[in-house]
Amino acid sequence: MKLAAQSRKVHWWFNLVIGIQLLLWSVSGFYMVVVNLDFIRGNHLVTNLHPPLGGPAARLVPTSRVLQDFDSVQSLTLKPVLDHPYYILESNGAFHLIDAVSGIRHSPIDADMAAAVARYHYSGDAPIAAVTLISENPPSELYTRPLPLWRIDFADRINSSFYIDPGSAELVTRRHDFWRIFDFFWMLHIMDYDDRTDVGNNFLRAAILLATVSVAAGVVLLFYSFAGRRRRHSSS
Amino acid sequence: MQLLKVIHKWLSLIVGIQLILWLVSGLVFSLLDPEQVKGKYLSSQHAPANIAATRQLLDHGDILASYDRQAVREITLTTLLSRSVYRVVLADRVDLVDANRGDSITITAAMARAIADWDYSGERGDIRSIDKVEAPTLETRRHQGPAWRVAIDDSINTTLYISAEDGQLLERRNDIWRVFDFFWMLHIMDYRERQDFNNPLVICLAFACLWLVVSGCVLLVNSLLPAGFTVFSRRRRGPVPVKVYTDAGLLLRELQLPPGDVLIDALAGQGVQLASLCGGGGSCGRCRVRMDAGAPVSDDDKALLSAESLSKGYRLACRQRIDGPASLTLVDV
Numbered sequence: 147m148k149l150a151a152q153s154r155k156v157h158w159w160f161n162l163v164i165g166i167q168l169l170l171w172s173v174s175g176f177y178m179v180v181v182n183l184d185f186i187r188g189n190h191l192v193t194n195l196h197p198p199l200g201g202p203a204a205r206l207v208p209t210s211r212v213l214q215d216f217d218s219v220q221s222l223t224l225k226p227v228l229d230h231p232y233y234i235l236e237s238n239g240a241f242h243l244i245d246a247v248s249g250i251r252h253s254p255i256d257a258d259m260a261a262a263v264a265r266y267h268y269s270g271d272a273p274i275a276a277v278t279l280i281s282e283n284p285p286s287e288l289y290t291r292p293l294p295l296w297r298i299d300f301a302d303r304i305n306s307s308f309y310i311d312p313g314s315a316e317l318v319t320r321r322h323d324f325w326r327i328f329d330f331f332w333m334l335h336i337m338d339y340d341d342r343t344d345v346g347n348n349f350l351r352a353a354i355l356l357a358t359v360s361v362a363a364g365v366v367l368l369f370y371s372f373a374g375r376r377r378r379h380s381s382s
Numbered sequence: 383m384q385l386l387k388v389i390h391k392w393l394s395l396i397v398g399i400q401l402i403l404w405l406v407s408g409l410v411f412s413l414l415d416p417e418q419v420k421g422k423y424l425s426s427q428h429a430p431a432n433i434a435a436t437r438q439l440l441d442h443g444d445i446l447a448s449y450d451r452q453a454v455r456e457i458t459l460t461t462l463l464s465r466s467v468y469r470v471v472l473a474d475r476v477d478l479v480d481a482n483r484g485d486s487i488t489i490t491a492a493m494a495r496a497i498a499d500w501d502y503s504g505e506r507g508d509i510r511s512i513d514k515v516e517a518p519t520l521e522t523r524r525h526q527g528p529a530w531r532v533a534i535d536d537s538i539n540t541t542l543y544i545s546a547e548d549g550q551l552l553e554r555r556n557d558i559w560r561v562f563d564f565f566w567m568l569h570i571m572d573y574r575e576r577q578d579f580n581n582p583l584v585i586c587l588a589f590a591c592l593w594l595v596v597s598g599c600v601l602l603v604n605s606l607l608p609a610g611f612t613v614f615s616r617r618r619r620g621p622v623p624v625k626v627y628t629d630a631g632l633l634l635r636e637l638q639l640p641p642g643d644v645l646i647d648a649l650a651g652q653g654v655q656l657a658s659l660c661g662g663g664g665s666c667g668r669c670r671v672r673m674d675a676g677a678p679v680s681d682d683d684k685a686l687l688s689a690e691s692l693s694k695g696y697r698l699a700c701r702q703r704i705d706g707p708a709s710l711t712l713v714d715v
Contacts, residue, residue: 150661151650158605165599172595175404176588179570182580198473199446199454206443209459213435220430224442225456233442236430246442336412346412354409361405365398370660371391 153366160360167337167353168360174331186328188320191306193269195317197226206231207249216242227315228259228266234314239292241313254312260296264308267317272302279312287321287329289343384681386597387665393594400571400587401594407565419562421554424540426503431461438482445470445479462487462549463496469548475527476547487549494530494544501551507536514546520563521555523577625709626654634712639704645671646699656712662700669699672711677702 161168184190206224212233213219221236224246231246243253252259257277265274281294288295288309295318296310304322311318333342337350394401417423442457445468455471459481466481478487491512498509510533515522521541522529528546533539538556545552563576570579571587621638626649628634639648646662646669649655659666664682672695679692680701687696696713 148661150658150663151647152661154661154663158602161598161602165595165602168595169599171404172588172592176592179579179581179584179588196455196471196473198452199456200452206441206446208443209441210435210439213433213439218432219435220432221458221460222433222442223456223458224446346414346416350412351409354405354412358402358405358409361398361401364394365402367661367663368391368394368398371663371665372395373659373666 149366150370153363153370156363157360157367160356160363164353164356164360168357170334171357174335177331178328178335181324181328186325188306188322188325191269191320191322192267192317194267197229199224199226199231201226201229201231204231204247206246207233207244211249212244228262232315234316241311241316243313243315253315254294255296255310255315257296259315260310260312261298263310263315263317264296264298264300268300268306268308270300270302270306272300272306275299275301286342287326288319291318384685386600387682390594390597390601391665393590393597397587397591397594401591403568404591407569410565411562411569414558414562418538418556418558421540421556421559424504424536424556425501425554428500431464433459433461433466436466436482439466440468440481440484442468444484463493463500476545478548489530489544489546489549491530493549494532494546497544497549497551498532498534498542501542501554502534502540504534504536504540507534507540509533510535515543520576522553523575525552622704623707624648624704627709627711629711629713631711641704641706643704644700645702645704645710648704649699654712656699658700664698664701667698670696670713671699672713673697673702673708677708 209222212222212235216235216237219235219237223234223236224231225234226232227243232252233244233246235242235244241253242251243255244251255263257279261274261277276297276299278297278299279294280288280297284291284293284295287307291309294312296312298308298310300306300308302322304324306320306322308320309318310316329342333339336342336345336347337353338344338347415423442459445457446454449470449472453472455473457471458469460467460469462478467487468479468481470477470479478489479485480487491514494512495509512530512532514528515531516528518525518529522543525543525545529552530544530546532542532544534542538558539560540554540556542554543552544550567573567576570576570581571584572578572581622641624637624639625633626635626637635652635654637649637652637654639645639652643651644662646656646658656671657668659668662669664680664686667686670687670691675693675695677695677697680698682701683692683698686698
């Protein structure tokens with residue numbers, strides 16, 4: 147009796163404090179497991195992610211000619227952009243896009259080219275709603291990705307946004323409303339309301355400890371609850 | 383409310399253990415250092431090496447010429463162990479070609495060792511073993527293709543995985559990651575692959591848990607609002623006289639009880655212990671007492687006592703709030 151009564155008090159008081167967070171964990175956790183992760187990642191939104199170099203064997207600008215314009219080069223990639231061969235040169239963390247046939251430098255790419263690249267990778271047919279160059283105050287959905295980035299918004303039902311690196315013309319990431327909801331729930335789940343990245347925050351640790359006490363008391367009560375089911379009292 | 387209680391009880395029977403596992407694993411995630419889990423803290427973060435533009439350097443075009451253009455996705459000139467190499471990404475594999483001589487490079491065990499040495503920054507742990515894994519294991523599940531597994535003899539059993547195709551460092555695993563990963567498996571309930579958190583089992587349990595918590599929250603709010611519950615009146619009014627009789631009709635005690643308190647708790651506070659199995663949860667029916675027949679009847683009273691008992695004034699003491707002078711008779715159980 148004593149343990150049961152104490153457990154009931156603990157269960158009640160602790161849940162009065164932590165019940166809301168348990169509800170938030172359950173709602174956010176349920177959303178995260180029930181919505182398919184591939185869909186959240188926007189895999190259905192993209193196409194032509196790895197096109198072959200293909201095309202006719204045009205004479206390419208020699209590698210050494212590309213290299214000589216830069217002091218230090220960490221990597222030099224030949225790949226197709228909009229079905230045309232380009233060199234993407236990495237120099238001290240920055241990327242440069244160079245036409246591999248003419249040798250003309252295209253980076254940073256302009257709004258038209260960014261929109262064309264986004265359209266090339268977009269699997270839907272909704273029109274483009276906006277093209278914006280983000281060079282400061284990035285939206286939280288970009289986390290710590292380096293700027294600047296082109297943001298291309300599509301006028302589809304889930305407000306898809308593609309982010310294109312102006313240096314390499316690569317599709318850096320894509321976002322849509324279900325991803326944004328996921329991200330919001332993730333924030334609620336890990337209780338890091340500023341950066342949404344730090345799982346090791348003390349707020350979360352304290353909440354877990356409180357909730358564990360409450361749930362443990364609930365488990366104790368479970369035994370008593372089912373023990374008490376055996377008979378139904380009628381008149382004495 | 384009665385139905386909600388039954389739902390809450392049965393759902394907790396189903397979800398209880400997993401709910402504890404979710405909390406414990408969550409606590410483990412929040413206590414482990416992510417840098418240690420990722421193994422990055424024992425990695426010497428080298429800046430990428432500069433490409434040496436030697437005279438013998440082959441062109442991208444030369445490399446491309448030896449492949450079917452339709453099969454090549456990209457060709458990257460980069461550096462591997464201070465050697466310029468071309469990394470050729472094809473539809474189904476990655477090739478590595480020496481950028482000066484043009485011959486194909488195979489990542490040998492010796493090269494894997496050198497790459498591991500180059501990356502690992504921990505206090506001199508000797509390499510315990512190097513072996514090749516042909517297919518992805520649990521530790522390299524995010525990658526395809528063969529890999530070299532370099533086990534290092536340090537305190538946390540670091541294991542580096544190096545792609546046998548292009549020499550890239552795929553993963554840095556250690557015992558801290560292994561602990562994390564074990565609890566991750568428990569958290570997402572994918573006991574085989576440990577990566578699919580859209581599996582039917584976890585969806586079912588999360589659904590049950592959601593309703594467990596929702597029902598609990600409704601019950602909690604409801605328990606704050608029963609008729610006669612007066613948090614404030616406790617301060618306003620003085621104690622209430624309550625007479626306690628035995629079954630035989632003898633006056634046992636005359637008590638002064640605080641108004642607003644639950645009867646069973648207030649009696650216990652004065653040394654009158656009523657029987658209870660559920661600890662005042664309104665589910666065992668043991669704490670019944672006989673009171674004035676007009677005393678309020680809760681759903682739990684209705685569920686556990688017959689209509690006849692109720693009309694005779696039997697009530698559950700855990701469901702009565704003290705709100706005025708009363709007489710009650712203890713019942714021999």
